[in-house]
Amino acid sequence: xxxxxxxxxxxxxxxxxxxxxxxxxxxxxxxxxxxxxxxxxxxxxxxxxxxxxxxxxxxxxxxxxxxxxxxxxxxxxxxxxxxxxxxxxxxxxxxxxxxxxxxxxxxxxxxxxxxxxxxxxxxxxxxxxxxxxxxxxxxxxxxxxxxxxxxxxxxxxxxxxxxxxxxxxxxxxxxxxxxxxxxxxxxxxxxxxxxxxxxxxxxxxxxxxxx
Numbered sequence: 116x117x118x119x120x121x122x123x124x125x126x127x128x129x130x131x132x133x134x135x136x137x138x139x140x141x142x143x144x145x146x147x148x149x150x151x152x153x154x155x156x157x158x159x160x161x162x163x164x165x166x167x168x169x170x171x172x173x174x175x176x177x178x179x180x181x182x183x184x185x186x187x188x189x190x191x192x193x194x195x196x197x198x199x200x201x202x203x204x205x206x207x208x209x210x211x212x213x214x215x216x217x218x219x220x221x222x223x224x225x226x227x228x229x230x231x232x233x234x235x236x237x238x239x240x241x242x243x244x245x246x247x248x249x250x251x252x253x254x255x256x257x258x259x260x261x262x263x264x265x266x267x268x269x270x271x272x273x274x275x276x277x278x279x280x281x282x283x284x285x286x287x288x289x290x291x292x293x294x295x296x297x298x299x300x301x302x303x304x305x306x307x308x309x310x311x312x313x314x315x316x317x318x319x320x321x322x323x324x325x326x
Contacts, residue, residue, distance in 0.1 A: 135159045135192035138166040142173060145186030145324065151312070152324040154190040154220035158211070160199035163227040163258040172256065172265040179266040179284060182305045185312065187269070188324055190220060200227035202255065208232075209246045212253050219322035221272060222253040223265065229257035240264045243271035251320070263298070274311035275304050 138159065145152035157169070169189075176187050195211065202208060211224045231237035240260040245252045254268040263284045270285050278285040280301035282293055300308075315321045 133166045135194050138164075138169050139189045139192045140166070142170060142189050145188045145326075146177065146181075147326065149181070149186035150184035151316075152186050152188055152326065153321050154218070154324050155187050156218060156220045156222050157189055157192040157225060158195050158215060158222065159192055159225045160195045160227050160258075161197055163200060164225060168258070169225070171262055172260065175262045176266040176269055179263065179299050180269070182300065182302075183273075183308055183312065187221075190324070195224065195226070199224070201230075202226045202228070203230045205232050208242070208244050208255060211255065212244075212246060216251055216253060219319055221269065221321060224253065224255045225258065226255060227258050229255060229259075241268040243268050263295075270300065270304065270308070273308040273315070275300075275307060278304065280304070 135157065139157065155173075173187060173189065180186065193215075198207070199211060202211065211226070212222065216222055229239045229242065231239045238259065239257065241254065241256040241264040243252055243254050252272055254265070254272060256265055256268060267284050275285050277287055278301065279288070280286055280303070281290060282298055283301045283304060284298050285300070285304060286298075316323070
């Protein structure tokens with residue numbers, strides 16, 4: 116049996132994971148106190164994760180983006196083909212998004228195993244990606260992701276690179292302080308995301324959801 120199938124079966128924890136419609140049912144809308152409410156369109160590989168896992172990722176993204184005045188709300192979900200259980204190559208990453216990037220929302224692809232295309236034999240928790248000659252970005256998150264992975268990748272979507280701020284969830288270095296539960300975006304990173312947020316809204320790549 117392929118490694119991907121073994122990992123996916125272990126993560127699912129049951130014979131069948133929730134359907135896309137079941138996974139997003141009951142997820143909260145944006146906090147009305149946020150200045151901006153951005154839609155997430157979710158695309159889910161079969162049997163890779165659960166509604167609770169998705170709820171945790173969404174809650175983490177909303178918590179970390181609070182200082183930016185941004186909230187996220189899932190507006191829809193659909194199923195990816197079974198091949199998305201293991202995304203191995205750049206071509207696989209490209210193929211996920213074909214005919215799926217409509218609307219003024221952030222597209223998030225939930226897959227089983229996501230190979231690190233820059234380090235053979237390694238895996239990635241998530242990536243912000245775009246196809247060759249197509250600058251529209253989208254997010255891919257592995258079922259093995261940490262609680263902060265979606266927020267980290269959305270940080271890339273809004274223009275952040277990896278960083279060396281100790282507090283930052285954009286810092287990939289192994290460190291003891293501050294503990295993971297206290298990490299978030301550095302103040303400098305919040306400031307850096309503001310013009311990119313404004314640019315994406317002005318260019319109508321994304322749009323505020325109606326309240």
